[in-house]
Amino acid sequence: MAAASAVRxxxxxxxxxxxxxxxxxxxxxxxxxxKEYFSQFGPVQRCQLPFDRDTGFHKRYCWIKFSxxxxxxxxxxxxxxxxxxxxLSLRQQRGRRLIQPKKESN
Numbered sequence: 001m002a003a004a005s006a007v008r009x010x011x012x013x014x015x016x017x018x019x020x021x022x023x024x025x026x027x028x029x030x031x032x033x034x035k036e037y038f039s040q041f042g043p044v045q046r047c048q049l050p051f052d053r054d055t056g057f058h059k060r061y062c063w064i065k066f067s068x069x070x071x072x073x074x075x076x077x078x079x080x081x082x083x084x085x086x087x088l089s090l091r092q093q094r095g096r097r098l099i100q101p102k103k104e105s106n
Contacts, residue, residue: 019093020064020075025049026086027057037083038064042071063093 025034031049038044049062066072072092075081081088 020066020072021061021091021093022064022081023061023089023091024086025058025060025062025088026084027060029083031058031062033083034062034064037081038066038075041066041074041078043067 020038022034031047034049035044035047038047043066044064045067046065047062048065049058051058064075066075075090076092081090
């Protein structure tokens with residue numbers, strides 16, 4: 001049981017290494033359009049495009065998760081990525097650190 005749990009945790013960590021952060025996303029582009037665009041480089045597992053609750057518009061950035069590291073490399077082999085006339089800014093995500101809750105001092 002503990003071994004299966006360790007494999008799941010290791011799998012989650014390795015998947016996080018394959019995420020791409022995309023900035024400068026045009027207001028008119030939807031998560032469906034982003035997923036369609038990036039699927040030319042390989043299967044897209046997830047596209048997360050956060051929205052601002054106050055304005056109702058997306059925040060002009062997103063995260064893309066691919067199936068394999070090769071798919072991520074395919075994305076970065078292309079010089080520039082342009083959607084609806086705007087050049088996207090891409091950055092490969094590193095593993096995210098878990099934030100530990102602060103201990104209360106008595």
